[in-house]
Amino acid sequence: MFCFLALCLLQLAGAADEACSSELDGASLLQSQSRTAKKDLEMPVVKDVKKSFREIQTSPVMLVAPVGNSLPPNSYTTTSQHMQGVQRLQKSSYFAVSGNSEKSEVLFLKVGDDRTNEPLASSSEAKLVNVLKIEKEFSHAGGISVWGNYLVVGVETKCPISNWCGEASRVYFYDVSDPEDPQQMTSVIQRPDSSAGASAMVEIDGGFLVVVGGWDSEQLDFYKSKSSDLNSGFSKTATWNKKELLAAPGMDTEFGKYQNLNMVKQADGKLFLVGTTHDGLTPGVGHHWADLFSLEYGKRVSIKKVASRQFDVTESDFQAGAGLFIADEESLMLYSIPFNVKQVKKTLWTTYRENFVVIDQYS
Numbered sequence: 001m002f003c004f005l006a007l008c009l010l011q012l013a014g015a016a017d018e019a020c021s022s023e024l025d026g027a028s029l030l031q032s033q034s035r036t037a038k039k040d041l042e043m044p045v046v047k048d049v050k051k052s053f054r055e056i057q058t059s060p061v062m063l064v065a066p067v068g069n070s071l072p073p074n075s076y077t078t079t080s081q082h083m084q085g086v087q088r089l090q091k092s093s094y095f096a097v098s099g100n101s102e103k104s105e106v107l108f109l110k111v112g113d114d115r116t117n118e119p120l121a122s123s124s125e126a127k128l129v130n131v132l133k134i135e136k137e138f139s140h141a142g143g144i145s146v147w148g149n150y151l152v153v154g155v156e157t158k159c160p161i162s163n164w165c166g167e168a169s170r171v172y173f174y175d176v177s178d179p180e181d182p183q184q185m186t187s188v189i190q191r192p193d194s195s196a197g198a199s200a201m202v203e204i205d206g207g208f209l210v211v212v213g214g215w216d217s218e219q220l221d222f223y224k225s226k227s228s229d230l231n232s233g234f235s236k237t238a239t240w241n242k243k244e245l246l247a248a249p250g251m252d253t254e255f256g257k258y259q260n261l262n263m264v265k266q267a268d269g270k271l272f273l274v275g276t277t278h279d280g281l282t283p284g285v286g287h288h289w290a291d292l293f294s295l296e297y298g299k300r301v302s303i304k305k306v307a308s309r310q311f312d313v314t315e316s317d318f319q320a321g322a323g324l325f326i327a328d329e330e331s332l333m334l335y336s337i338p339f340n341v342k343q344v345k346k347t348l349w350t351t352y353r354e355n356f357v358v359i360d361q362y363s
Helices: 002-039 049-054
Strands: 061-066 082-088 094-100 104-110 127-135 140-147 150-156 169-175 183-191 198-204 207-213 219-225 234-241 260-265 271-278 288-297 301-311 321-326 332-337 342-347 351-362
Touching: 049 288, 049 301, 049 332, 061 127, 082 332, 104 140, 104 150, 104 351, 127 150, 127 169, 140 260, 140 321, 150 198, 150 207, 169 207, 183 207, 183 219, 198 271, 207 260, 219 301, 234 301, 260 321, 271 321, 288 321
Parallel strands: 082 140, 082 321, 140 198, 198 260
Antiparallel strands: 061 351, 082 094, 094 104, 094 140, 104 127, 140 150, 150 169, 169 183, 198 207, 207 219, 219 234, 260 271, 271 288, 288 301, 321 332, 332 351, 342 351
């Protein structure tokens, strides 16, 4: 009798455990689906990329994000420590800003509390929310790009006095669905013989296509993921040199020293590449440009210059960082930053210093 009761109790306990396990599995599944849905944020597909590119305003609205003393002393205030890339994250007021301080890193800034893709206004709520430290050996982070909730950033060996960056580089990927807690993906592109001054990505054919520009983007290397999972790894598929550039009627064959690259997908499936640059030899002297190229990717790569536009700046510099933002199917924007954080010093009884990042917005 005792054995029978014990057996019944065990069966009841097992049923309860099974029910509990089912509830937990269901909850885990829902959480997993929620994370997947969040990660798989779709990027807008643009109806007419050339038209939307032509309609970007050339004069900016200046946004300001204070970083105060949350950065180490002298960070981003010298020529050897500077910012290099900027991207606004989709449906948010978060920005990713790459650069090099003691390590290659990405600053995450929040300008207000907008959760749409509308143009932003300067906000007293702007602040630095996170500093992603990448690595110390390859301490120079180059131009960056965002696709959906994924960030791609190339890092190079430190720039010596000769001003040559990156005889070797690596390209990292991050899930930035939570910008205050970004998660590194396992895939890393190793480039032992090339720099990674600018990196961009786009989703195509059930996977991801990544382009990495070497020194001043004179050469572009293309990599394709093995699947739609960014952890599946990448294979190099093509290399293109600026000597191969084609030009649409009325366009020149100048391929600038692009410090940032972005890829855009059109509704008909065509791909476009945007490069931003500054034609001066020193910061603050020269003109700031964004150039648009049609991109054909297949057995071979063909790049044709189809548009070029000059932009005004306030405090920023396209040679430091300027990044495209795909707002919706008809709208593109640009954002740009200066090389260094700006400082305001006030002296009363003591010296007070406030550091802030300037972001120019072209909508």
